[in-house]
Amino acid sequence: MSIYFNTASCGLISEQSADTSVLLYEKFSQNASEASNDWQQRYYWSLKSQIASFIHCNINYIAFIPNMSYGINMIIQSLKGNEKILLYEKDFPSLNQPFENNHFNITYVKDTNDFEIQLEDIEILLKRNSIDIVAISQVQFKTGFNLDILQLSRLCKQYNTWLIIDGTQSLGALELNFDCNAPDVFIASNYKWMNAGYGTGILFMNDEFISQFPPVISGNHSSSLVQEHPDAPINLYEPGHINMHGLAILETELKRKKEISIEKIEQHNLELTHYFLENIKELPLGLVGNYNMENRSSIVSIYNDKNLSSYLSQNGIVITDRFGLIRFSFHYYNTKDELDQLISILKD
Incomplete structure (x- = not known):
């Protein structure tokens, strides 16, 4: 054992989530179109509302994405390319590599004792290098260092710097409140601490960031959503069909976490x-x-x-x-x- x-x-994944996924696919084996329409009508907006409540934010700031890697790569396509970026040198490769592969002007903040990332060191680099965007994980995947993103958000606002947070190692394990002093962007995959398996992620983005860097991707699904909800342009980050199977598991696990708190x-x-x-x-x-x-x-x-x-x-x-x-x-x-x-x- x-x-x-x-x-x-x-x-x-809980047994209840496994049962949920099996039940959904059983419906797809009998009448797929009806099962698809039924799930979208009953659960799509409800689940978005639950996620918004879970992290204390406006529902119009939430999009469903396949994973964190998809989210950060799509965001980078919206940038101009001349932004000065601050990264943590040992952060998760899926966060750092898209900036590196697109040849941004990058500054790296270092740690102390292989663990601590000092906000004072970040502030020095923000001032010295006129950083435009900080992109960093809330919890470091190698060491578990938990960065105070509330203080970092305040610091970035002080220096007019955008803040992108990878929350894959924090969403579902730590309480998040984006009602005030939130990062500009928060991206997370759901297969770790949300216990929702592979294939879904969450994207949070505020109005200021999306106005400055509007999405450059689109598709039938996202275009229809934006026509129906023009006050939520973040839906452009959902260009194609959504992973109903993965989101059904997420919905079950989210309820479980809310029951426990x-x-x-x-x-x-x-x-x-x-x-x-x-x-x-x-x-x-x-x-x-x-x-x-x-x-x-x-x-x-x-x-x-x-x-x-x-x-x-x-x-x-x-x-x-x-x-x-x-x-x-x-x-x-x-x-x-x-x-x-x-x-x-x-x-x-």
Whole structure:
């Protein structure tokens, strides 16, 4: 029996979500056109409204996209190409590479201790290099560093800089409130902490950004939406058919998270993280970052010993072994008992 500490790689789908997906495809096997029309009429706008409520924003700022990579690449096509961009040098490649491959003028902010990204360092670069756009992950995929995007949003507004956030490692794990001091753009895939499987993502974009950088893609689906809802041009980012199967799973998982409450999920995840850190302090493990909870998410990484990853795998512990790091990630379905088993294995 394995213990799953790998949500940062891919979140577990509930049995209820699996049943939802099977039921939808059963309907498609009997009368596909009716099933398609029925789902869109009953769930499309309802799900958008639920997502807007989940992150506390206007529904007109929300679009469904296939994944974060799609979203950032489509946004880049709307830029002029001469913008000065600030990236974190070790951020997720799918965020950095589109800017690099399109030959933008890029400045990189560095970390300290392989972990901390200092807002003071970002501010220095904003002033020195007259940065136009900051693009950065809220939670770092390698280390779990949790950037204070509220403070970063304020900082970017102070310097008239646009802010794009990759929220793939935070959406579904941390409470988000975009009612005020939100980033200009927030993009996230749903297959990790939202536990909604592959093929769907969320795009949030405010009016100011979309007015400055209007979408340059379109299709029959998006054109029809914008004609019906001219006050929501973000729908242009939905040019083709939507992934009803993936969105049906997302709708089920979103209801589940609302029943538990995202506040309790975040609290639970961070309590597990704190418990884990406290109990490995005396072990000869190379922790990335400090043992306190400052700027922590529920992702914890240690430097990989040659045999440790294999030993954990042999003992049924599912983690990620990547970039010379062993990464643990704790979500709402993990328990203290599971952590005790992990800690016992590490002590052995």
